[in-house]
Amino acid sequence: MAIVKIDPVNRIEGHLGVNVNISGSSANAASAIATMYRGFENILYKRPVQDAIQIIPRI
Amino acid sequence: MAASFAVENAAGYKSDGSTFAGTGSDNGISQKAVLIRNLVLASEYLMSHITHFYALAALDYVMGPPMSPWVPYFGFGAATTAISANPSGWDAAVSLIQYPSGYQNSFGYYNLYLKPGCIGGFDILGLNGIASAASASYMASGVLAELRDQKTIWSKVIAEYVVSLHMRRRILEVGAQFAGGLPMFRSLVMGGVAVDATSATISSWIDNFRDVLYRGSQAAAGTTASPASGTVLYFIENHYIPTVNIVSYLYPEYDNPNNSGLAALSALGKPSAGQNIGAGYGNFLGYGVFNSHDTSVTTADPESSMVYRTGSAPYSLDDFTVKVTSGKRFHKRGYYISGSYTTSGISASLDHRQIVEVVDYSWYDYYTSAGSVETSGYKHPWSGYTDPVVKTQAYSWAKGPRIWHNYPNTPADLVPMQVGPLARMWVTGLYQGGDAFILPFQHAFLSANGFTGNRSAVTAGHSVMDRHRARALECYLLAIATAQWLEELDNSTILNQDSYTVNNLPSAASGYGIHEAPRGALGHWVVVDSSKRIENWQAVVPSTWIDSPTDFKGNRGPLEESIVNPNTPVSGEQSLDFRKQAVSVPVEVLRVIHSYDPCLACTVHVVERNGEKGVRK
Numbered sequence: 096m097a098i099v100k101i102d103p104v105n106r107i108e109g110h111l112g113v114n115v116n117i118s119g120s121s122a123n124a125a126s127a128i129a130t131m132y133r134g135f136e137n138i139l140y141k142r143p144v145q146d147a148i149q150i151i152p153r154i
Numbered sequence: 155m156a157a158s159f160a161v162e163n164a165a166g167y168k169s170d171g172s173t174f175a176g177t178g179s180d181n182g183i184s185q186k187a188v189l190i191r192n193l194v195l196a197s198e199y200l201m202s203h204i205t206h207f208y209a210l211a212a213l214d215y216v217m218g219p220p221m222s223p224w225v226p227y228f229g230f231g232a233a234t235t236a237i238s239a240n241p242s243g244w245d246a247a248v249s250l251i252q253y254p255s256g257y258q259n260s261f262g263y264y265n266l267y268l269k270p271g272c273i274g275g276f277d278i279l280g281l282n283g284i285a286s287a288a289s290a291s292y293m294a295s296g297v298l299a300e301l302r303d304q305k306t307i308w309s310k311v312i313a314e315y316v317v318s319l320h321m322r323r324r325i326l327e328v329g330a331q332f333a334g335g336l337p338m339f340r341s342l343v344m345g346g347v348a349v350d351a352t353s354a355t356i357s358s359w360i361d362n363f364r365d366v367l368y369r370g371s372q373a374a375a376g377t378t379a380s381p382a383s384g385t386v387l388y389f390i391e392n393h394y395i396p397t398v399n400i401v402s403y404l405y406p407e408y409d410n411p412n413n414s415g416l417a418a419l420s421a422l423g424k425p426s427a428g429q430n431i432g433a434g435y436g437n438f439l440g441y442g443v444f445n446s447h448d449t450s451v452t453t454a455d456p457e458s459s460m461v462y463r464t465g466s467a468p469y470s471l472d473d474f475t476v477k478v479t480s481g482k483r484f485h486k487r488g489y490y491i492s493g494s495y496t497t498s499g500i501s502a503s504l505d506h507r508q509i510v511e512v513v514d515y516s517w518y519d520y521y522t523s524a525g526s527v528e529t530s531g532y533k534h535p536w537s538g539y540t541d542p543v544v545k546t547q548a549y550s551w552a553k554g555p556r557i558w559h560n561y562p563n564t565p566a567d568l569v570p571m572q573v574g575p576l577a578r579m580w581v582t583g584l585y586q587g588g589d590a591f592i593l594p595f596q597h598a599f600l601s602a603n604g605f606t607g608n609r610s611a612v613t614a615g616h617s618v619m620d621r622h623r624a625r626a627l628e629c630y631l632l633a634i635a636t637a638q639w640l641e642e643l644d645n646s647t648i649l650n651q652d653s654y655t656v657n658n659l660p661s662a663a664s665g666y667g668i669h670e671a672p673r674g675a676l677g678h679w680v681v682v683d684s685s686k687r688i689e690n691w692q693a694v695v696p697s698t699w700i701d702s703p704t705d706f707k708g709n710r711g712p713l714e715e716s717i718v719n720p721n722t723p724v725s726g727e728q729s730l731d732f733r734k735q736a737v738s739v740p741v742e743v744l745r746v747i748h749s750y751d752p753c754l755a756c757t758v759h760v761v762e763r764n765g766e767k768g769v770r771k
Contacts, residue, residue, distance in 0.1 A: 106748060117724050122743075126549050126714065136539070139691040142687060148343065149342075152337075
């Protein structure tokens with residue numbers, strides 16, 4: 096069984112990897128991999144609430 | 155904007171997860187604020203959709219000149235003997251189109267002289283059996299000559315690509331007048347927008363916006379019914395939608411089974427009808443977006459859209475009526491579970507408590523009240539957390555958002571959902587499986603190429619091409635709505651309203667904001683502590699829905715499902731690498747991924763400690 100690994104996927108915004116297990120001419124398993132930790136939830140902890148309106152859109 | 159909706163929801167504004175305009179006593183925000191928010195978001199949508207198709211997706215299909223980023227080519231016919239006997243892709247398509255007489259001489263694309271690898275009349279890569287190579291300098295001048303020659307289809311493709319970059323920049327600029335910079339809405343504040351400008355200034359911004367959208371210049375004629383050449387609406391009608399139509403005509407295998415492609419292609423081994431490549435579950439989620447600025451609309455009103463269709467199928471663009479003064483929102487809130495996922499298709503309204511996340515294959519854990527790791531757990535964002543852990547079976551930093559359809563019953567059914575333009579159009583009832591449309595085929599640059607008038611009816615489904623088609627159609631309808639919002643805002647009563655309305659944020663509150671970013675359903679959930687600080691903030695962004703990993707029930711994420719779909723071939727298309735070696739490229743998978751428009755952690759910057767590599771994305 097062949098595995099096609101596309102990482103990083105180009106021409107998207109951000110970083111994505113995809114592993115595809117090939118069986119015959121189609122896939123029998125695929126994994127979409129977000130390759131980065133974002134951490135915005137933890138950046139915001141205990142900050143003033145209104146800060147979030149300016150920080151969060153930067154995701 | 156969902157972040158401000160979440161904070162406003164916690165602060166008691168007139169909100170059902172997104173904030174409405176109010177009369178003053180109902181804690182709504184001003185009509186002016188709603189309209190400015192809509193205009194800014196609309197400019198982001200128009201920018202994002204045009205950018206996505208031209209810069210991110212179209213290059214999977216359209217053959218450009220033999221230079222980066224168009225090389226290596228996919229479906230290139232001359233790479234090997236076997237392939238040349240069975241050419242595919244664009245190469246085959248252009249050789250079969252019925253060109254007007256004399257076209258070969260003036261456009262010459264499929265003349266060997268202009269074949270891939272032939273530059274300036276020389277067969278640089280020796281692929282086409284034409285004698286001689288040329289020096290590097292000749293090669294460079296040949297490329298320049300090619301680019302200057304507007305008679306070749308290649309340069310038309312490049313010209314349109316360049317025009318699209320211009321359009322996306324212009325529409326973002328006019329939105330940025332109100333936003334203080336885009337993307338990322340700088341002037342957004344709790345209760346409205348921080349736009350401290352006189353009515354006269356805002357009126358001039360509105361005029362600039364009109365010019366870019368449909369008028370050409372302040373003096374020139376142009377309406378939304380007949381936009382002036384060079385405007386964004388003109389571009390959408392005469393370039394974007396026709397190009398999507400042409401691509402789906404030349405690549406019918408990526409369309410749904412109700413549609414067929416160019417008949418002559420089937421003789422070369424292309425299927426005559428759509429093969430539904432990239433179709434997924436067919437489950438669609440839309441949070442609803444672009445609230446009405448009508449103060450009489452209440453949060454309890456049933457969902458209704460500003461857009462509706464008149465007449466009967468097949469629907470043309472003229473059969474869509476956009477009226478921003480009617481309806482609760484532009485897009486409705488709700489979700490649809492396809493008949494192939496359950497026993498029958500279900501349309502349902504949405505309660506935000508139905509939105510939960512699983513972490514079975516993500517680098518996070520949930521814990522029981524006793525502190526041990528919870529298996530097969532799911533959490534609503536208010537009680538969720540995003541703390542990284544080391545975990546063997548995990549493979550992604552994305553969680554798996556799911557809809558708890560049978561909420562509050564257990565066991566929860568947890569349904570994966572596709573989000574994005576197709577999902578929104580489906581939920582709103584504007585583009586659902588089986589609907590037929592007549593869309594423009596006439597292309598501003600390629601009309602001499604046989605692409606004239608309208609394409610005979612195309613039918614909606616949920617394949618790769620349906621995602622592109624729904625996105626283009628949404629782009630058109632939203633541009634019309636944007637023109638109407640400009641007129642609504644250009645009204646002295648509304649321009650004299652406050653830009654924002656102050657509400658005190660209570661301590662120990664919670665809120666949620668759900669709306670649609672251009673790429674799909676975006677939600678934020680906030681819990682405020684007793685000192686008015688953030689106790690918990692959880693973001694569930696569009697790409698988390700799309701790129702979601704598998705859950706404990708074994709259900710894949712929507713993107714994974716689209717790739718595993720047996721209709722999606724992964725055998726690859728023949729291409730050439732830079733050493734002229736024939737390679738098989740799994741471009742089918744890329745085309746499926748690109749149709750979803752994923753965006754992962756857009757603005758996360760990593761700074762190298764010593765600074766020598768600067769800041770990278």
